[in-house]
Amino acid sequence: QQQVKQSPQSLIVQKGGISIINCAYENTAFDYFPWYQQFPGKGPALLIAIRPDVSEKKEGRFTISFNKSAKQFSLHIMDSQPGDSATYFCAASIDQAGTALIFGKGTTLSVSS
Amino acid sequence: EAQVTQNPRYLITVTGKKLTVTCSQNMNHEYMSWYRQDPGLGLRQIYYSMNVEVTDKGDVPEGYKVSRKEKRNFPLILESPSPNQTSLYFCASSLTGGTSTDTQYFGPGTRLTVL
Numbered sequence: 001q002q003q004v005k006q007s008p009q010s011l012i013v014q015k016g017g018i019s020i021i022n023c024a025y026e027n028t029a030f031d032y033f034p035w036y037q038q039f040p041g042k043g044p045a046l047l048i049a050i051r052p053d054v055s056e057k058k059e060g061r062f063t064i065s066f067n068k069s070a071k072q073f074s075l076h077i078m079d080s081q082p083g084d085s086a087t088y089f090c091a092a093s094i095d096q097a098g099t100a101l102i103f104g105k106g107t108t109l110s111v112s113s
Numbered sequence: 114e115a116q117v118t119q120n121p122r123y124l125i126t127v128t129g130k131k132l133t134v135t136c137s138q139n140m141n142h143e144y145m146s147w148y149r150q151d152p153g154l155g156l157r158q159i160y161y162s163m164n165v166e167v168t169d170k171g172d173v174p175e176g177y178k179v180s181r182k183e184k185r186n187f188p189l190i191l192e193s194p195s196p197n198q199t200s201l202y203f204c205a206s207s208l209t210g211g212t213s214t215d216t217q218y219f220g221p222g223t224r225l226t227v228l
Binding site: 006009031032041042043044045046049051089091093094095096097098099100101103104105106 | 117144146148153154155156157158161163171203205209210211212213216217218219220221222
């Protein structure tokens with residue numbers, strides 16, 4: 001049972017364009033939604049995260065949009081750069097100690113120069 | 114430097130030959146976890162540990178064992194590896210788990226091939 005559905009599986013964006021990755025979740029108890037970025041040959045690293053008490057969070061060129069009623073959240077990368085080329089994972093968890101992060105299947109982003 | 118280390122980074126073995134992948138963290142984290150990453154399947158949790166001598170199954174525990182005898186170490190044991198365990202394995206640690214006040218730190222990964 002996949003609790004976090006991520007799309008698209010792969011994405012090609014021109015340099016300077018906007019990259020959008022979408023995730024949907026099923027468990028309404030989830031209340032913490034991080035995004036992890038993984039470069040080839042490296043482990044994932046936390047990029048940005050949101051809790052459902054806000055509808056949007058922005059950090060530099062990266063923005064999470066959150067729609068609680070639709071149980072969806074998305075990552076927007078503005079002015080995408082070749083250095084953003086990586087695999088992105090959305091995740092969800094119940095915000096309490098000891099709970100696991102449930103990851104989406106990942107999106108491989110390629111930004112062409 | 115705060116980090117999670119894994120060894121070995123690459124391993125080719127044969128079916129049935131017991132192996133151990135080590136994981137160590139230097140951040141005094143209580144929560145440690147093992148994931149496997151497969152193309153098209155993302156990251157799936159194998160086992161996790163809330164603290165010393167406390168371990169529990171994740172989503173895909175079959176064929177794996179873990180132990181947590183010391184806070185900093187969390188080895189992954191494959192008693193009788195099979196080809197379907199060929200994968201990229203990540204160890205991760207954090208203070209408390211998947212909470213908003215915490216961050217999971219991942220190791221560099223171990224690429225395992227079972228022939």
